[in-house]
Amino acid sequence: MVKFLKIYINSFKGLSAESWMLALVMLINRSGSMVLPFLGVYMTDHLNFDLKSAGIVLSFFGIGSVVGSWFGGMITDKIGEFKVQSLSLFLSVPMFCLIPLFHTEVGLAAIIFIQSSISEAFRPANSVAVSKYAKPGNVTRAFSLNRMAVNLGFSVGPALGGILAAISYDFLFYSNAIGALLAGLTYVFFFRNRSYRNKDKINKTADPKAISPYKDTQFILFAAACFMFSVCFFQLLNTLTIFYKQEADLSAQTIGYILGFSGVIVVVMEMIMVQIAEKYLKLKTTMFLGTLFCAVSFGMLAADTSIWLLVVSISILSLGEIWALPFMATITSLRSGTHNKGAYMGLLGIAFSLSFIITPSLGTFIAENFGFTILWIGTGILLGITAVAFYYIVPWMIGNKNSEE
Known part of the structure; x- marks a missing residue:
C-alpha cells in the first residue's frame, strides 16, 4: 500500500503550477455543473413537459455544444485562450440566471442553446491552455489532471444538485452561476499575466502554413x-x-x-x-x-x-x-x-x-x-x-x- 501511494504521488511530479491551477478552475466550474443531470427532471416534473418535448429541448443543448466547440476553437486562435475562457465563464453567469425565467418549449430551447454555446466555447480554449502551460514531456499528464478535475467535479455537482433540487429547482441554476463566477475569478486572478511554457515550441509535424483542421x-x-x-x-x-x-x-x-x-x-x-x-x-x-x-x-x-x-x-x-x-x-x-x-x-x-x-x-x-x-x-x-x-x-x-x- 505504501509503495502504491509513493508511485501515485510520483505520478503527479513535474506538473507545472499552471497545470494545477487550470485543473482547479475546471474543478470549481464542473462542481457547479449540476443543471444538466437534472434538466430533464426539471422540465417534466416542474414545467410539466412531456418526454418528447423534454427530449427536443435537451437536443438543443447538444447542438449548442457543437456550435460552442466550433466557435470557441475558431476565436481562440484569433484573440487567445485567456479571453475566450474568461468571457465564457463570466457570460455563463447571467445565462444560468436567465434560464428559470423561460417556461415554454421554444423559450427554454433557445436559452439552453445560447447557454450551451457560450459554456462549451470554454473547452477548446482550455485544452489549448493546458497544452501551452504544460512542461515539455508532461502534456498528456496535464490533460489527465484536467480530466481528474472534471470527474471529481461531476461527482460533487450532481450530489449537491440533488440536495438543492429538493429545496427548489431555481437553486440549481443560481448555484451554477456562482460556480462559473468563482471559476472565472480564480482563472483571471492567476493567469492574467502568465507566460506560456511552450510558447516558442513549434511542432514540426504540423503544416508550416497552419492550415485549417477542416482541410x-x-x-x-x-x-x-x-x-x-x-x-x-x-x-x-x-x-x-x-x-x-x-x-x-x-x-x-x-x-x-x-x-x-x-x-x-x-x-x-x-x-x-x-x-x-x-x-x-x-x-x-x-x-x-x-x-x-x-x-x-x-x-x-x-x-x-x-x-x-x-x-x-x-x-x-x-x-x-x-x-x-x-x-x-x-x-x-x-x-x-x-x-x-x-x-x-x-x-x-x-x-x-x-x-x-x-x-x-x-x-x-x-x-x-x-x-x-x-x-x-x-x-x-x-x-x-x-x-x-x-x-x-x-x-x-x-x-x-x-x-x-
Missing part, C-alpha cells in the same frame, strides 16, 4: 475515429444505465455504486497508467489498447447480467477510458501548429458534441428494436474497428512517437 484530411479521419469511439463510449451516460435497470434488475442505488466505482478507478489509476503509457508505449499502441479494452467491456455485457460481470466490465471500461480519452487531446496538440491549436481542439470537441446528440437516440433505438445483446455486440465490433483505425491513423498523422516527444 486536414488526416486529422478529419482521426476526428471521425474519435466520433465513433465517443458514440460507443458515452452509452455509459444513458443506454448502459437503462440496461442495468431493465435487464440486470439493479436498483438505482446499486447503479450509483457501480458508476461511482468507475469514477474511483479513473481518479486513482489514471495518472499512474498515463505515466506507464508515456514511458513504454507508442501513441498508436496506447490508443489501440485503450479502445480495445472498451470494446471488450461492452462485448462482455452480451454474455451475462450477473453483478460480478458488470463490475468487471465497468472496471475494464474505466481502464480503457484512461488509455484513450486523454491521449486524443495529446495527439491533437501534436498535430496542430502554433497558430491553429484552438481550431484543432474545436474540431475534436465537435466530434464529442455530435455524439451527445446521436448516442441516446441511436442506442435506445437499437435496444428497443433488436435487443441489448445486439447493441452490445455491435458496440464491441465498432470499437474493435475503431481501435484498428487508431493504430494506423495515428502514426500516419504524427509518426511513431510517444507523448513525451
